Amino acid sequence: EAGVAQSPRYKIIEKRQSVAFWCNPISGHATLYWYQQILGQGPKLLIQFQNNGVVDDSQLPKDRFSAERLKGVDSTLKIQPAKLEDSAVYLCASTSLRQSGEYGYTFGSGTRLTVV
């Protein structure tokens, strides 16, 4: 089966600019997550979707970050305006109830964002 697709792979922007990341989860996976991974740290959850509804966005900086999952499939994560501290790898992951009980979550390769 195809994996979790993310694009772009890399992005360099200036501070105060906006940027958007796209994620296409594994077909049939109802749950989708966006994680932020700062260099040298473990990933931190930004937002979790169940189908097209938000389950947890408690750690999403809502003044600058937004995310949506239209029709419960693809998702986009947007940052506007970007700050230097947003430089990180943004990882998308998906899972199903059946998979999560034994095989965990499937992660995409991530988008490496550099804010200069």
Add this chain to the structure above:
Amino acid sequence: SQQGEEDPQALSIQEGENATMNCSYKTSINNLQWYRQNSGRGLVHLILIRSNEREKHSGRLRVTLDTSKKSSSLLITASRAADTASYFCATGNFQGGKLIFGQGTELSVKP
């Protein structure tokens, strides 16, 4: 916020040796998972252990879980150069819920 800590932060061994990584966490969990991350890549799921399990094996991997001590260990036996990567433990409060990751252990296996 990070759930817990991993120890050691970095580990360097020779090919053929065993590698042991430890993970501690703070709150009660439903499951604990281990992931591998090669440089510049996404995370790959290795193994999941439920809170009512004490030990689990998968190929060269052995995971233990001690819920009384809120700790887990990952053992990689007969390591290979291809095992060089960062290893993360992650805890889930319920099946399908968010995972909280540790800081990771950077493993280097020298040929």
